Amino acid sequence: MSTARRVDYQQKFRFNWLNDPKYKDWLKPVENDRSRAYCTFCRVGTYAKLSDLKKHLISKKHRAAAEKHGIRYALSPSPSMSSSQPEQGHLSNTFEMGENGHSSGRIPLADTVIGFIGAGKMAQSIAQGLLLSGVVIPSQVYATAPSTSNAEWWRNRGVDFCQKSNTQIVNVCDVIFLAMKPQQLPSTLSQLAVEAAGVRQKQKQIVISVVSGVTLSQLSEGLVAARLVEPMIFRIVTNTAAEIRKSCSVYSTLLSSDLESKKKVKALLGSFGLVEEVPESQLNQFTALIGSGPAFMYVIIEALADGAVKSGLPRALALKFAAQMVSGASSMVLESGKHPGQLKDEVCSPAGTTIHGIGELENRGVRAAMMNAIQAAANRCQELSQFVSK
Numbered sequence: 001m002s003t004a005r006r007v008d009y010q011q012k013f014r015f016n017w018l019n020d021p022k023y024k025d026w027l028k029p030v031e032n033d034r035s036r037a038y039c040t041f042c043r044v045g046t047y048a049k050l051s052d053l054k055k056h057l058i059s060k061k062h063r064a065a066a067e068k069h070g071i072r073y074a075l076s077p078s079p080s081m082s083s084s085q086p087e088q089g090h091l092s093n094t095f096e097m098g099e100n101g102h103s104s105g106r107i108p109l110a111d112t113v114i115g116f117i118g119a120g121k122m123a124q125s126i127a128q129g130l131l132l133s134g135v136v137i138p139s140q141v142y143a144t145a146p147s148t149s150n151a152e153w154w155r156n157r158g159v160d161f162c163q164k165s166n167t168q169i170v171n172v173c174d175v176i177f178l179a180m181k182p183q184q185l186p187s188t189l190s191q192l193a194v195e196a197a198g199v200r201q202k203q204k205q206i207v208i209s210v211v212s213g214v215t216l217s218q219l220s221e222g223l224v225a226a227r228l229v230e231p232m233i234f235r236i237v238t239n240t241a242a243e244i245r246k247s248c249s250v251y252s253t254l255l256s257s258d259l260e261s262k263k264k265v266k267a268l269l270g271s272f273g274l275v276e277e278v279p280e281s282q283l284n285q286f287t288a289l290i291g292s293g294p295a296f297m298y299v300i301i302e303a304l305a306d307g308a309v310k311s312g313l314p315r316a317l318a319l320k321f322a323a324q325m326v327s328g329a330s331s332m333v334l335e336s337g338k339h340p341g342q343l344k345d346e347v348c349s350p351a352g353t354t355i356h357g358i359g360e361l362e363n364r365g366v367r368a369a370m371m372n373a374i375q376a377a378a379n380r381c382q383e384l385s386q387f388v389s390k
């Protein structure tokens with residue numbers, strides 16, 4: 001393996017370690033050496049290699065120190081650095097899309113360069129999900145924006161952030177995410193039209209828009225005007241849970257998009273959560289469900305915690321358990337394959353506590369409120385997309 005590839009490989013591992021919930025509290029970066037990290041329990045350094053970490057985790061010194069801190073699980077490497085990843089040799093950022101839409105068909109992403117035009121919240125969530133999953137490493141990612149207000153976030157993760165550098169993105173990236181506000185898109189495309197004229201463009205480029213409300217045909221017209229040559233165009237809806245790899249994403253694309261580009265987009269989005277292809281006509285409804293839905297759930301979780309506090313529980317515990325309970329209920333629906341109505345019936349005993357609570361929810365119209373919330377958000381999304389198109 002060449003030195004550059006080995007360093008890339010070690011950086012990827014180190015990045016995974018430093019962000020893995022199992023390790024991040026005690027494994028810290030060695031300043032000025034991107035290939036090493038050190039253990040704050042034992043005060044020893046380890047190279048970003050699976051064998052070094054394994055040796056370290058099973059050393060007597062580390063086990064004693066970790067157990068003192070109540071950490072017993074530190075003996076097995078996490079999935080993000082499991083032995084399925086080669087220790088030496090080629091980079092392992094190929095992965096598979098499974099039945100549930102998560103990462104199976106091996107898609108090579110080791111040579112895919114990703115660029116973000118627009119470097120704000122949404123771009124950061126997606127980039128964080130991609131980097132955490134390990135499908136790409138920081139040196140494969142570029143970001144640009146008109147100002148440097150978000151530069152630090154990208155540079156802290158080893159990503160090349162260049163201000164006002166749309167042309168660099170067009171020049172070097174295979175996949176370009178458009179991640180600006182809808183009203184900022186026209187100016188971005190006009191800038192591109194001027195700047196990208198004459199710029200050598202990568203072959204078979206994929207453009208993925210996260211910009212709400214801008215249709216595939218509008219994107220297509222805008223990109224032709226911006227002189228981008230025949231990119232494969234995708235529109236996606238996702239949410240900020242991408243940054244913890246618990247997102248759900250849908251994408252739509254034009255009939256002209258080839259299978260290879262669809263697989264690549266599915267692989268990228270699948271690296272940070274569920275993913276499905278859907279008709280473009282459904283994107284407003286999906287924006288309401290998976291884009292706005294998390295906010296609705298935050299309200300519900302907060303209200304559940306408030307109820308628990310009202311009935312005497314301490315706030316911090318109430319909130320933590322409300323959130324975990326909602327997460328558990330979601331997993332039951334996804335993993336048991338049972339209808340939520342059946343799951344609900346299974347926990348409502350005659351004249352019991354739960355059916356009394358359900359009765360109150362029905363009296364207050366919670367079901368209708370949730371249905372109307374999704375519909376109102378979808379309608380608003382429709383209105384906004386008409387506004388964007390004017």
Ligand SMILES: NC(=O)c1ccc[n+]([C@@H]2O[C@H](COP(=O)([O-])OP(=O)(O)OC[C@H]3O[C@@H](n4cnc5c(N)ncnc54)[C@H](OP(=O)(O)O)[C@@H]3O)[C@@H](O)[C@H]2O)c1
Pocket residue numbers: 117118119120121122123144145146147148149150179180181182184187188191209210211212236237238239291
């Ligand atoms: N599809 C989805 O699932 C989903 C979910 C949520 C949000 N969204 C959409 O995602 C988009 C981004 O939202 P956000 O919350 O990330 O916005 P944000 O935090 O405001 O970020 C917007 C970014 O675009 C940059 N920008 C502005 N004009 C530009 C130009 N001419 N060229 C290049 N970059 C430019 C901004 O630059 P500065 O840093 O210099 O300000 C900023 O970095 C929005 O369209 C939003 O509706 C989509």
